[in-house]
Amino acid sequence: MKGLFCPLVILLALVLALPAGAQQRYAGVIGGLNIAEIDYVNSSGMEQLTTSRTTFGIGGVFGFRLNENLCLELEPMYLQKGGTDLADRTNPDINWKLSFLEIPAFLKVSFGNALRPYVMAGPTIGFLLSSKAEGEVGHLYGGQPLQVYKADFKDASKSFDFGIALGAGVGFTIGMKTIFLDGRYTFGLIDLLQSGTIEWKSGDEVIEAQVPGGAELSTSGAQVMAGITFPFGTKMSTAK
Numbered sequence: 001m002k003g004l005f006c007p008l009v010i011l012l013a014l015v016l017a018l019p020a021g022a023q024q025r026y027a028g029v030i031g032g033l034n035i036a037e038i039d040y041v042n043s044s045g046m047e048q049l050t051t052s053r054t055t056f057g058i059g060g061v062f063g064f065r066l067n068e069n070l071c072l073e074l075e076p077m078y079l080q081k082g083g084t085d086l087a088d089r090t091n092p093d094i095n096w097k098l099s100f101l102e103i104p105a106f107l108k109v110s111f112g113n114a115l116r117p118y119v120m121a122g123p124t125i126g127f128l129l130s131s132k133a134e135g136e137v138g139h140l141y142g143g144q145p146l147q148v149y150k151a152d153f154k155d156a157s158k159s160f161d162f163g164i165a166l167g168a169g170v171g172f173t174i175g176m177k178t179i180f181l182d183g184r185y186t187f188g189l190i191d192l193l194q195s196g197t198i199e200w201k202s203g204d205e206v207i208e209a210q211v212p213g214g215a216e217l218s219t220s221g222a223q224v225m226a227g228i229t230f231p232f233g234t235k236m237s238t239a240k
Helices: 002-017
Strands: 025-041 053-065 070-074 077-085 094-110 115-137 147-152 160-174 177-188 197-202 205-210 216-232
Touching: 025 177, 053 094, 053 216, 077 115, 077 216, 094 160, 115 177, 160 216
Parallel strands: 025 077
Antiparallel strands: 025 053, 025 216, 053 070, 053 077, 070 094, 077 094, 094 115, 115 147, 115 160, 147 197, 160 177, 177 216, 197 205
């Protein structure tokens, strides 16, 4: 687990170590909803129908201002992802539940004074914390209940995700504080699955299975985030 936080420590150190000069550094907290989606391609190369999963994210904000309208920002957060791979003729619905230490790095362009709309874009790196799947097999006819199988896919998943995020929002400067609200969309660019053996468990029953070769799973999501930041270091007329 310690290894996951090394990149975070390095990135934060780079931001905080930047020369104060004419820049203003700031920090704060952020949180909100993630309407998470998955793209799943089966072993035959067919893209499966999927539905979204509404989850959450929470974390911090660390950044500095390059000039009056341009800033660079890191937003390390705990972020849940996932979605549902809908049933076909041979497989039931599979609900994917993933969680990441996510580190978006945004370049933000702001406009205005006390009310500051902005646009932003940048890469995002996610370090996998957990990857679980759940499926229901059976029927309710004749009093037979649905049987729920669960599997841990972490050992059969890549340890990191990478994507591109785009968004826009607005900040409200109140004294030395800035309250902000924005929306962003993240496009995952990594196939998270890799070869490995997983165990589907339902009560005392255990079924071993191999991750099918050729299957691909990637993430994406629309996020609505809000937060507050506080400047520190050299003072400027606006906070974010």
